Structure formats: C-alpha cells, structure tokens
Amino acid sequence: MSATFLAGLSDDCGGVADHVTTCYGALPAVGIAAVAVIAGGGALAVAVAIPLIRALSGLQLPNFDPPQHGAFAPAGANVVVQQLGADAANALLDHMSGAEVTNLLRQLGADRLRSLAAKFGGDVLKHYGPEFFTRYEGVTADTMSHLLTNDGIQKGKIKGCHDMATFQAVLNGRGQIVNTVAHPSVPGVVRYEYKLFKRNSDGSFVVDASGQPQLKDGLASQKTVIDGLAADTDAWQDRFNHIADESIRSKNMPKEAAGGPFTGAAGGLDGSGYIREFLIKTIFVDF
Secondary structure, X not given: OOHHHHHHOOOOOOOXXXXXXXXXXXXXXXXXXXXXHHHHHHHHHHHHHHHHHHHXXXXXXXOOOOOOOOOOXXXXXXXXXXXXXXXXXXXXXXXXXXXXXXXXXXHHOHHHHHHHHHHHHHHHHHHHHHHHHHHOOOOOXXXXXXXXXXXXXXXXXXXXXXXXXXXXXXXXXXXXXXXXXXXXXXXXXXXXXXXXXXXOOOOOEOEOOOOOEOEOOOOOEEEEEEOOHHHOHHHHHHHHHHHXXXXXXXXXXXXXXXXXXXXXXXXXXXXXXXXXXXXXXXXXXOO
C-alpha cells in the first residue's frame, strides 16, 4: 500500500512531510522524522507511526485502519474516511480507486453511500456506478400502482391487474380462466391461464349455436395474481424490493438506462421484472 495513504490524506499536497505540514500545521522535528519513516515503510509503518505522530506532535490525525488491498491512489481519501468511517471505506476500496469512491460520495452523499456499501458491497457499486444508484429508487409506489391498475387489453392480454379480485373483475364478461396453478409454498399466489372471447369486426362476441361466446384459438395467456395485494401493498412492496436487491447483488439487473428484464429471488419467492431509465416498471412473482 502506498505510504501516501497516511490517514487518508488528500491528493492536493506534495510529499508526505509537506502534505502533513500543509494540511495539519507545522510539525516538530520528531514528527518530520516519523513521517519520513512512513514514506519508506509501507502499510506497517503507517499503522505504527500514525499514533506515534499523534502522540509526539499533538496532531489530530484521523483514526484509520489501513485497508489490506494493495496500492491506493489517495484522491479524496481523507474525506472518504472521515465521512464513511474506516469499515465502509475499506469495503469500497477493496474494489475501486479512491477517486471512484470520492465520486460516489460526492454524488450520493455519505449516508446513502454508507447504506449502499453495507447492502451491496464495493464490487456491486463499482459495477453499477454512480448514475445507476443516483437515479434508482427500487420498487416504488408507482410500480405498485401499475401492479394494481387495469392498463387495458393489449395484443390479447390483460395488462396490470396483479391483484386477484381486480383481475377476476376485469376478465368477467371478456373471457374465462382455463387453468389455475397455485404457488407451491406461498398461499394466495396463483398463476391463471386464461383466454379472451373471440370478437367480430363490429366488436360483438362470436357465439356458438347456443349463443355462448367462443374463446380465442391458440395458447392461453398467463397472469400471476396475488390474493389481497390491494389490501397488503406495503408488505408486498417490501418483498419485491428484496427480490430487486438480490437481482442487483447478482448483477442480473441491467445497469444501462435502456434497461430490460431482470430476475431475482428472496424470501422463498422468485420474481421477474422490467426496468427502464433506472426505474422498475413492473415486477411479479414467477414460478
């Protein structure tokens, strides 16, 4: 590890001794000697000499446990350590440069970056970068609204309506359920296979000899619904956010603005969703 990592000093000073003098005030002779030892001694010298300088010179150098991950470019490290703490800083610096961490800190703020570092770790934060986490909000109230709302029929499929009662009401008079598959371990989660009724060019139903409307030909459409979703939105939003978090941890979720589909699993649930412009547009239980 570079000796210039001393106490997370910033990169706008010259040599180590000049650096400490400029940033922390004049050093007594013994302090200068100790800094010289650090400049040639590597990580061990840093660990031993920081308390020595503090004791001999009276300098208020920040406490810091040197990370165990090789050389580090010290850009903004003083700010990183002071605002994030040594543990979070080290976790991030295991996977990215000081300049990258400083950039994340500037764009996300200390509290959010500390939280993200604890949740995802430095490797994931480096993979997704600052733009993703600046704009990403997870499964939001808008996402849940899409799950609950009837977005109409498009290309022969009912859009939205992942609440069981809502879907049944929308399908009533427009088609029928032809098969029902219950989730193997989560009560109330069901996959319906359904077909809509055929229509004539004037919009009326195609009927058989007895006057009953006829179902469309071909494969049935599928819709995963949740019994009581509308009444338990907050709890399901939390479950879906855990699924999205796992998708991020596995680097499955697209990181570009163009987005795309993603999958994840958490709490005994597999989920699929779609993200665009860093916003989750839809998510549902998949089984």
